[in-house]
Amino acid sequence: MLFHVEMEVRLPVDMPASQADALKQAERELAQALQRSGQWRHLWRIAGRYANVSVFDVESIDELHRLLTSLPLFPFMKIGVTPLCRHPSSIHDDDR
Numbered sequence: 001m002l003f004h005v006e007m008e009v010r011l012p013v014d015m016p017a018s019q020a021d022a023l024k025q026a027e028r029e030l031a032q033a034l035q036r037s038g039q040w041r042h043l044w045r046i047a048g049r050y051a052n053v054s055v056f057d058v059e060s061i062d063e064l065h066r067l068l069t070s071l072p073l074f075p076f077m078k079i080g081v082t083p084l085c086r087h088p089s090s091i092h093d094d095d096r
């Protein structure tokens with residue numbers, strides 16, 4: 001199952017830089033592991049915002065929820081999820 005996910009990061013302004021850096025590093029390591037596993041198919045920065053657009057490929061909505069809530073930055077993110085299905089004009093057979 002494919003999901004479009006938009007994440008906007010809002011770190012508290014008074015969070016110490018060392019704590020923010022540690023969270024970002026942990027987020028990066030998990031995000032890269034999930035990209036290698038194929039569960040996090042696309043990760044794009046939204047220009048001009050501390051936000052990203054991502055496409056996740058997971059077995060279920062429960063799996064997506066588990067994955068998103070496990071992200072180190074989860075407590076500091078506003079997240080929007082949109083389910084995706086195959087477009088009839090797509091030329092990509094793996095779009096499902």
Ligand SMILES: O=C(O)CC1=CCC(=O)O1
Pocket residue numbers: 007009027028029031050051052073
């Ligand atoms: O910077 C972001 O958009 C939040 C984030 C998601 C994966 C990652 O490494 O950072």
